[in-house]
Amino acid sequence: MRPSPLLLLLLTACLPEAKTAAPPAEEPPRPVQVAEIRHLPADAGPSFTGVVRARREADVALRAGGRIAERLVDLGAEVTPGQVLFRLDPRDLELALRAAEADVLSAEATAAQAVNDAGRSRALVSAGHVAAAFHEQREATARAATQRLAAARAQRDLARNRLDYAELRAPAGGRVTAILAEAGQVVAEGAPVLRLADPAEREVLVQLPENAIGAARATARFWARPEVALPVQLREVAAQADANMRTYAARFSIPDAPDWARLGMTATIHLAAESSAPGARIPLSALHDRGQGPMVWRLTEQGRIEAAPVTVLGLSESMATIRTDLPAGTRIVAMGAQLLDPGSRVRPVEARLAGAMR
Secondary structure (H helix, E strand, O other): OOOOHHHHHHHHHHOOOOOOOOOOOOOOOEEEEEEEOOEOOOOEEEEEEEEEEEEEEEEEEOOOOEEEEEEOOOOOOEEOOOOEEEEEOOHHHHHHHHHHHHHHHHHHHHHHHHHHHHHHHHHHHHHOOOOHHHHHHHHHHHHHHHHHHHHHHHHHHHHHHHHHOOEEEOOOOEEEEEEOOOOOOEEOOOOEEEEEEEEEEEEEEEEEOHHHOOOOOEEEEEOOOOOOEEEEEEEEEOOOOOOOOOOEEEEEEOOOOOOOOOOOOEEEEEEEOOOOOOEEEEEHHHOEEOOOOEEEEEEOOOOEEEEEEOEEEEEOOOEEEEEOOOOOOOEEEOOOHHHOOOOOEEEEEOOOOOOOOO
């Protein structure tokens, strides 16, 4: 017997209300700025900016203290060996010399008297008129007076030398790269007053990170002549890293440096790449690290992102030089990489970035 429609209606009313949960809506794609990988030339490696310095430079100091009466050279001047650079006020030094000369005259008179006394006591002791002890005392007095005379003469020579040191002369030829004292200033003995550099041998001083030490080949480009690339050679690397920067001071010599490569110019050292993986320059904001090493977000064809590991070769204020296996033209997230998660859906937006991955 079939149930009546009324019974079916009552049974349906007694059943609990069915709960139908709608599937969660997928999060919309997040808009991101992107950039494309542009590989550097095959032999291009990291770059580091430094300055042109002389291989030999020294702070020249006065060998006598006093008030500077005259400065005879200007910053950047070319000097020759023996050229007068500074003059001290010589009056105090002249007085010291006169005092030393007077001491010599006094010591000479005392020594002469002591020697004569020793000679007379020698004759007296031979005749038996005085005791031997008396003669020995006169001999000791004569020897002491002679030594005091030698000391006085040495002090006189030293005072004479100090008077000669009132004129500071260039120890060698070179160019004045810094003035450290001015006329009217009182300086102590040994205080540096200028810096002198020999421009014959020039080199580029840069700060290298740990992974760039030992580069075999490098070239230098100059801000004043960007079209010229000069070969350079790594001459020396500091034995210890800088305590603050954790970089090593390195000097690259410039063989046969041209005349226009002047001291103090800005130069960029380009190291040759040592790996087969190509290098690229990307915005610094595209680089991030989640504990597994440096990486970037690569955009897939499905509109999602995935991590791609990279090797950092160098960093600048806004750009990073990396080595990567990503092919040229690969799009990566250029900004806000730390706000994304693997597999997130993204939507590229048109934006012109200042360091277009060249």
